[in-house]
Amino acid sequence: MRVCPICDGEIKREEKKVTYRYKEHTRDIVQSGEYCTQCHEGFLSPKDLKISQKSISDFRREIDNLLTTDENGGANSNYFKKLNLNGIARKL
Numbered sequence: 001m002r003v004c005p006i007c008d009g010e011i012k013r014e015e016k017k018v019t020y021r022y023k024e025h026t027r028d029i030v031q032s033g034e035y036c037t038q039c040h041e042g043f044l045s046p047k048d049l050k051i052s053q054k055s056i057s058d059f060r061r062e063i064d065n066l067l068t069t070d071e072n073g074g075a076n077s078n079y080f081k082k083l084n085l086n087g088i089a090r091k092l
C-alpha cells in the first residue's frame with residue numbers, strides 16, 4: 001500500500017473524470033493516476049499526464065478549428081469533414 005506524503009492516507013490507482021474547459025467549451029477527460037483516498041490529492045506519472053495531455057490538445061485543436069473554420073474559408077475542409085463524422089460540427 002502506498003501512503004500519501006501529505007496526509008498519510010491511502011493512495012489508490014483510479015481513473016477520474018476531469019472536466020476540462022477551453023474557450024467556453026467543456027469536455028470530460030479521463031485522468032488516470034494515483035489518488036489519495038483521504039485528501040484526494042492526485043499523483044500523476046509522466047505516462048498518465050502524457051495520455052491526458054493528448055486528449056486535451058486534441059480537444060483544443062477541435063475547438064480552435066471550429067472557431068477558425070469560417071475565417072479560413074474552407075481551408076480546413078478535410079478536418080471539417082472529420083469533425084462532422086464525430087458529430088461535433090453540428091453545433092455550427
Ligand SMILES: [Zn+2]
Pocket residue numbers: 004005006007008009036037038039040041
Ligand atoms: Zn492525502
